[in-house]
Amino acid sequence: MHILHLDENHPLLLEMLEKAGFQNSIDYSSTKEEICAKLAAYDGIIIRSRFPVDADFLRHGTRLKFIGRVGAGVENIDLNYAQKLGIQLFSAPLGNSNAVGEHALGMLLGLTNKLFLAHQSIQSGKWQREAHRGVELEGKTVGIIGYGNMGKSFAKKLYGFDVKEVIFYDILPLEKDKYARPVSLETLQQSADIISLHTPQTALTQKMINGPFFEKMKNPFWLINTARGSAVVTSDLVRALKSGKVLGAALDVLEYEKSSFENLFEASEENADMEYLLKAPNVLLSPHVAGWSKESHQKLAQIIAQKIIAAFGN
8 A cells, every 4th residue: 555644753654654565655845736636646645734634635535545644633634525435534642642741731830830930030140039939739720621632641640739629621421530520611610720721623612712711710710722722712811811810821822823733923923912922921832842742753653553554454
């Protein structure tokens, strides 16, 4: 079987597939139209998020038997049309869940303890202890929205902390486990001092953290988002930060990211809300790297290769 690789991944992916008898071809630079013109020659494609794999694209893949999505989110793929054509999808939600959990915890601790601000202050020659007094997690209620692989990973990381409670809201009827218990969204909004988002991008989750959501929060709270930028309405978040409803925000993802997740600033020129986030002392940003640790880079490749080999290997 002939596989077209559209994004660069850990070399282990190519090595495992080649060893299993698959033929690999690489094209990391051609346009989507150029890829469409030659897609009929391949049995499978492997992609991260370079461009949308929509119905028009899939129609050109007359031989396609599978798509390998090196990551967890699959919103850039027309799943219904792929299923209609009999094309299997392989993703790797477990490949970077540990990395996301650790990153979310790191951002939360960095934000509540003002670590980046303290570092900047010392770099500028200042030694301001009172200005950088932190806030402890002990006694706080942590609310997780979305309790799949990523949300549960974050809950596990909190298990050793003396938080008051970890609760979660999910649209699926999930049971309580040793790390967190399920509650309604209304209960979460009444109880949480910290909220961490771990939702996929769907019609239900887009813009879910908005003005009305902030208004329903009983307590001023800290917001962590390592899921998708589309879940948060940035203008409403900025208003909540200015009013004190949101005490601080740690954001690995932003509403203004392009669909490839590889660019931000071109899409946010002369954007007052983005300018506020960049300068606010109670906002911590990272460039969509929560699930992109050195270890997860290899895990993702390994999982995708294993799934393809199990389904189509000789």
